[in-house]
Amino acid sequence: xxxxxxxxxxxxxxxxxxxxxxxxxxxxxxxxxxxxxxxxxxxxxxxxxxxxxxxxxxxxxxxxxxxxxxxxxxxxxxxxxxxxxxxxxxxxxxxxxxxxxxxxxxxxxxxxxxxxxxxxxxxxxxxxxxxxxxxxxxxxxxxxxxxxxxxxxxxxxxxxxxxxxxxxxxxxxxxxxxxxxxxxxxxxxxxxxxxxxxxxxxxxxxxxxxxxxxxxxxxxxxxxxxxxxxxxxxxxxxxxxxxxxxxxxxxxxxxxxxxxxxxxxxxxxxxxxxxxxxxxxxxxxxxxxxxxxxxxxxxxxxxxxxxxxxxxxxxxxxxxxxxxxxxxxxxxxxxxxxxxxxxxxxxxxxxxxxxxxxxxxxxxxxxxxxxxxxxxxxxxxxxxxxxxxxxxxxxxxxxx
Ligand code: LMR
Numbered sequence: 342x343x344x345x346x347x348x349x350x351x352x353x354x355x356x357x358x359x360x361x362x363x364x365x366x367x368x369x370x371x372x373x374x375x376x377x378x379x380x381x382x383x384x385x386x387x388x389x390x391x392x393x394x395x396x397x398x399x400x401x402x403x404x405x406x407x408x409x410x411x412x413x414x415x416x417x418x419x420x421x422x423x424x425x426x427x428x429x430x431x432x433x434x435x436x437x438x439x440x441x442x443x444x445x446x447x448x449x450x451x452x453x454x455x456x457x458x459x460x461x462x463x464x465x466x467x468x469x470x471x472x473x474x475x476x477x478x479x480x481x482x483x484x485x486x487x488x489x490x491x492x493x494x495x496x497x498x499x500x501x502x503x504x505x506x507x508x509x510x511x512x513x514x515x516x517x518x519x520x521x522x523x524x525x526x527x528x529x530x531x532x533x534x535x536x537x538x539x540x541x542x543x544x545x546x547x548x549x550x551x552x553x554x555x556x557x558x559x560x561x562x563x564x565x566x567x568x569x570x571x572x573x574x575x576x577x578x579x580x581x582x583x584x585x586x587x588x589x590x591x592x593x594x595x596x597x598x599x600x601x602x603x604x605x606x607x608x609x610x611x612x613x614x615x616x617x618x619x620x621x622x623x624x625x626x627x628x629x630x631x632x633x634x635x636x637x638x639x640x641x642x643x644x645x646x647x648x649x650x651x652x653x654x655x656x657x658x659x660x661x662x663x664x665x666x667x668x669x670x671x672x673x674x675x676x677x678x679x680x681x682x683x684x685x686x687x688x689x690x691x692x693x694x695x696x697x698x699x700x701x702x703x704x705x706x707x708x709x710x711x712x713x714x715x716x717x718x719x720x721x722x723x724x725x726x727x728x729x730x731x732x733x734x735x736x737x738x739x740x741x
Contacts, residue, residue, distance in 0.1 A: 353473050354713055361711045369709035370727050372718040375525065375690045376594060377657055380724045385657070387592045389650045393639035397632075408628045410619045412441020412600075416634040419641035420600040424554060424568060424585055425575050435608040438615040440601050440622065441629045445555045445586030448601040449478050452551065452582050454621045455603075455614075457483030462514035465551065466507070468492070470715065472525045472553070475518060484516065492527045497683040497695060499529050501538075508542045517543055521554035521583075522567040523689025526717040530560075530688050536570045540577065550574050555586040560689040562658035564651065580604055587637050589690065590654055596633025657721075661690060664723045668692075671732035678739055690721050700738040708734035 351359055357373025379385050397403060411417065417439040425432050442448040457463050465484045467475050468491030480486050489511065490503030508517065519539075524530055531539060543550055552571045558564040574581050583602040588594045601618070605611040622628070640646045669684045684692050696704075696716035704710045710731060712718045723731060 353715075357711050357713055360705075364709055364711075366709045368730065370711065370722070370730060372710065372712045372720075372722040372731070375589065375719045375721065377589065377592060377661075377690075377721040378724065380660060380726075382722075382724050382727065385592055387650065387653050389640050389646045389653060390591060390593065390636055393636045393643075393646060396639060397635055403635075405631065408441070408631055408634070410622050410628050411439075411615065412629045413631065413634040413638055415638040415642060416441055416598075417600060419638055420585055420587075421602055423564065423641060424557065424571060424583055424602065425604075426568075426572060429572075429575060431575055431578070431604050436605050436611050438603045438605065438611040438618065440615065440618050441634050442584075442599050442601050442622075443597040443626070443629060444588050444599040445553060445584055446474060446478060446599075447597065447629075448584035448586070448599045449475070449551075449553060450482055451618065451621055451625070452584055452601045452603070453479050453482035453484050454625075455618055456516060456549075456551075456582075458621070459614075459617055460516065460549065462512060462516070462549075464512065465516040465518055466511050467518045468504070468520070468524070470526060471518070471520075475553070479518075487511070487515075489517070491524075492529055492693075494695070497529070497693070498686075499531055499535070501531065501535055505538065505542060508539065508546070508548070511546070511548065513546045514548060515546075516549045516551050516582075518551050518553060519570065521552045521557065521571045522569075523556035523560035523691075525555070525689070526691050526713070526715060527693040528683075528687025528689050528691050529693070531570070533569055533573075536573055540574055543574075544577060544579055549580060549582065551582040551584070553584050556589055556689050557585070558651070558654045559590045559658055562655035562662075564654070575604060580606060587633070591637060591640065591650070592657075593633050593636065596636065597630065598633030598637055661720045664720045664728065665692070667725065667728045668720075668723065668732060671728050672735060675732055675736045677732070677736040690719055691717050692720055693717055694735070696735065696738060700741070703738050703741060704734040707737065710734045 361371040421439045442451050465479045466487050466489045469488045489507035490500045493500040557567045560567045581604045586599040603614045672681045694716045
């Protein structure tokens with residue numbers, strides 16, 4: 342039945358790992374997918390996660406029953422509090438419907454399916470560029486996908502005026518996708534005062550902000566600093582949506598643990614929204630997996646583990662910031678043509694280098710350095726010992 346099927350292309354991000362795994366060269370370096378590595382280049386399981394898992398396994402009263410459709414209640418409550426703050430008025434007045442979903446992507450997809458069915462303006466605006474999967478998730482769910490200007494290649498910074506103009510020109514009521522912090526792939530975030538101006542436009546036009554929060558605490562090392570944007574929107578009392586991922590900040594990539602929160606106008610609306618979200622989830626995957634959510638609930642719910650998590654989180658963020666400094670210095674030391682200060686300025690896991698596709702391919706062929714075709718490198722995949730190799734590859738690529 343499928344012999345004549347078209348050959349599917351590899352995913353632009355996950356496909357980089359596929360190509361990397363096929364490369365037999367021992368010095369190969371994977372800077373494609375955003376996944377944290379230690380300075381020895383190894384995947385990292387957080388100590389607090391190990392401790393939570395040990396506690397869960399040792400607890401003989403636990404079982405493997407199905408979770409409810411909406412997931413683990415304790416996880417939902419704690420995730421909501423982490424994002425918005427435990428004493429936020431919307432939290433205290435039960436105006437937020439939260440459902441556990443399969444990490445960031447699953448939360449975005451469930452939210453988008455819900456909006457396609459139940460939101461009066463099923464149109465979503467995403468920044469240019471944005472995380473590649475956004476461009477697929479939203480149309481698949483039935484939302485019309487449009488874009489707003491965001492990144493300015495000339496300044497390697499935010500095109501703030503272009504963004505504001507495009508939001509003004511977007512229809513009233515449209516859904517606006519916003520990266521809560523550490524914009525992927527550019528690492529360029531609005532400043533707090535720019536966020537405030539963005540919020541004013543979105544509220545004036547009664548648009549619906551839909552935050553993708555994949556890096557809370559991981560960008561700056563501070564959970565509250567990285568929540569500025571979404572908390573400022575939540576503080577004005579308006580409606581909003583939030584997709585939250587624990588892949589990066591708790592290192593739970595493969596556990597697929599995340600949450601969708603819909604901030605509603607009234608507790609009654611939140612109750613109705615939750616009911617409809619259940620109708621989205623049940624025919625899709627019935628109910629979410631237990632283990633990852635139990636880990637997160639254990640860490641967030643225990644004051645001692647929570648404090649230790651913050652220390653580990655800061656350690657990961659600081660190592661990435663250190664890699665920025667080291668890579669920048671290595672390029673300066675080589676006299677590599679161009680201005681590389683954006684490596685220091687960009688926020689979060691990625692550097693949007695400005696290297697073009699030809700240069701990316703050159704570095705893959707000659708140096709076995711793997712990155713996405715748009716010139717994005719995962720700083721978290723870099724280590725003290727591999728910085729010189731990357732700097733040599735970039736230097737050679739830009740001189741070529
Ligand atoms: C990335 O952008 O590399 C990560 O968010 C992983 C993914 O799923 O693409």
